[in-house]
Amino acid sequence: MGKRRGVESSIAMADAVAMCDVDAIAAYPITPQTHIVEHLSELVYNGELDAEFVPVESEHSAMSACCGMSAAGARTFTATSSQGLLLMNEIVHIVPAMRLPVVMAVANRAISAPISIWNDHGDLASVRDTGWLQIVAENGQECFDMMPLAFRVAEDKRVHLPIMVHFDGFIVSHMIEAIAYWEPEQVKEFLPPFEPQIRLDIHNPVAMGIVGVPEIYYETRLAQHQALLDSLKVIKEAFDDLERIVGRRYNVVETYNMDKAEIALVMMGSLSETAMSAVKAMKEKGIEVGIIRPRVWRPFPTEDFLAAVKNVKALGLVDRAFTFGGHSHPLATEIKSVLYGSPVQPKIAEFTLGIGGRDVKVEDIVGMYGSLVDMLEGKDVPRIQYVGVRE
Amino acid sequence: MADKYELSWKEIPMGFVFDKPMASRENLTGSWRSERPVWDHSKCIKCGVCYMYCPEGCIHETEEGYFQADYDYCKGCGICVQECWTQCIKFVPEES
Numbered sequence: 001m002g003k004r005r006g007v008e009s010s011i012a013m014a015d016a017v018a019m020c021d022v023d024a025i026a027a028y029p030i031t032p033q034t035h036i037v038e039h040l041s042e043l044v045y046n047g048e049l050d051a052e053f054v055p056v057e058s059e060h061s062a063m064s065a066c067c068g069m070s071a072a073g074a075r076t077f078t079a080t081s082s083q084g085l086l087l088m089n090e091i092v093h094i095v096p097a098m099r100l101p102v103v104m105a106v107a108n109r110a111i112s113a114p115i116s117i118w119n120d121h122g123d124l125a126s127v128r129d130t131g132w133l134q135i136v137a138e139n140g141q142e143c144f145d146m147m148p149l150a151f152r153v154a155e156d157k158r159v160h161l162p163i164m165v166h167f168d169g170f171i172v173s174h175m176i177e178a179i180a181y182w183e184p185e186q187v188k189e190f191l192p193p194f195e196p197q198i199r200l201d202i203h204n205p206v207a208m209g210i211v212g213v214p215e216i217y218y219e220t221r222l223a224q225h226q227a228l229l230d231s232l233k234v235i236k237e238a239f240d241d242l243e244r245i246v247g248r249r250y251n252v253v254e255t256y257n258m259d260k261a262e263i264a265l266v267m268m269g270s271l272s273e274t275a276m277s278a279v280k281a282m283k284e285k286g287i288e289v290g291i292i293r294p295r296v297w298r299p300f301p302t303e304d305f306l307a308a309v310k311n312v313k314a315l316g317l318v319d320r321a322f323t324f325g326g327h328s329h330p331l332a333t334e335i336k337s338v339l340y341g342s343p344v345q346p347k348i349a350e351f352t353l354g355i356g357g358r359d360v361k362v363e364d365i366v367g368m369y370g371s372l373v374d375m376l377e378g379k380d381v382p383r384i385q386y387v388g389v390r391e
Numbered sequence: 392m393a394d395k396y397e398l399s400w401k402e403i404p405m406g407f408v409f410d411k412p413m414a415s416r417e418n419l420t421g422s423w424r425s426e427r428p429v430w431d432h433s434k435c436i437k438c439g440v441c442y443m444y445c446p447e448g449c450i451h452e453t454e455e456g457y458f459q460a461d462y463d464y465c466k467g468c469g470i471c472v473q474e475c476w477t478q479c480i481k482f483v484p485e486e487s
Contacts, residue, residue: 099406160405198408207409215396216407223403 002181009140010035016147023074026054026065030084032169033107059084063091070100073199082109096131101154102162107169118357125321134298140177252301261290267318278365314372315346353387424467434479441471
């Protein structure tokens with residue numbers, strides 16, 4: 001295993017991208033993502049990384065440049081947050097449809113208005129249907145490890161789709177952690193060179209991004225959907241290989257204390273680290289509760305989720321974003337759709353918290369577990385609770 | 392082009408990349424036209440404004456220096472008719 005060093009997660013991610021021998025980066029700075037591309041820019045201009053760094057005038061241009069560079073056969077990376085992700089949205093949809101394996105780190109941040117630079121999953125929720133593979137990391141080590149993984153899965157010839165690696169802005173991005181870097185030979189063993197399956201080549205000209213008339217557009221969309229669904233097995237293979245090479249085990253759905261618990265909360269991102277403390281607090285009260293954390297959000301790992309939840313009697317669905325005017329918020333909507341018609345039918349309560357950087361305390365999560373206990377005892381529990389909001 | 396539009400979703404090439412450049416030439420957009428531009432050479436001053444403005448790029452200069460649309464591709468948008476300085480281009484319905 002590589003040596004552990006105390007380093008900010010963003011810097012470690014940039015170092016991981018550099019270790020993956022990225023060819024091309026186009027980016028525009030935006031809080032709280034900035035440190036990643038700032039550090040990559042330093043590495044390029046100091047001559048430590050042989051890559052093309054394209055400083056652009058907006059995120060729309062950043063993703064457009066990434067689209068072009070990836071189409072030219074370059075291993076391509078960018079990073080953004082919140083408003084930046086919204087500004088690049090047009091091209092965010094185009095890149096997966098053109099099957100270009102761009103890797104993008106997204107430091108999750110709330111969406112304006114009001115202006116908030118702080119963390120929630122508003123930006124994550126906004127790109128749900130763009131066609132990117134989406135991994136939601138929990139901590140700095142996972143952020144580091146997901147960089148080689150993202151390039152490997154994205155560029156796999158069975159996948160050839162872009163990947164977003166989401167991680168909580170500030171809470172993870174600016175946290176200094178002890179992170180084990182990979183050895184260069186481990187990266188080399190894990191990540192083969194990029195062999196583009198489609199590329200712009202003057203000797204073999206092709207047309208990319210052509211018109212899809214009504215007679216063919218529908219077929220292209222289903223083909224894209226199936227390609228994304230099929231990528232799940234490639235992610236699992238890569239997780240297995242990652243464990244073999246660097247000794248850390250990742251699963252598409254992570255569980256904590258689920259061998260004993262019949263009460264569980266479903267959540268994504270760094271929140272589960274706080275929730276682990278709440279699980280311990282509940283244990284001290286003599287109640288076994290657990291955490292289910294989908295690490296892979298797209299493609300949604302339905303079978304793995306159902307396996308994780310199979311013994312659960314009371315399930316809490318924790319959202320950190322709004323679906324304005326919807327029946328439920330994004331994560332709850334997804335999970336309830338997965339459970340509908342399945343043999344597993346836990347009682348469900350929905351929660352929203354940690355919005356726009358609002359602090360989440362262990363007691364908040366203990367309170368949510370308390371609601372699930374109440375629900376199991378037959379007490380009335382609101383369908384959706386807005387935890388920590390001022391009434 | 393016809394065969395491309397008959398693909399099943401399982402046969403769609405990755406990224407719907409099309410490996411026959413210039414294939415748009417096979418698509419004869421002249422069939423869209425309901426009216427065609429016709430030049431009256433007696434009024435034409437050979438200025439080439441019609442050629443400059445044609446969004447389809449389907450107007451070319453003839454050996455005599457006049458201008459003519461390629462009716463295989465002219466969509467009948469009428470921009471040349473509108474822009475002609477001497478109003479020498481008439482828009483004639485296709486049926487006539």
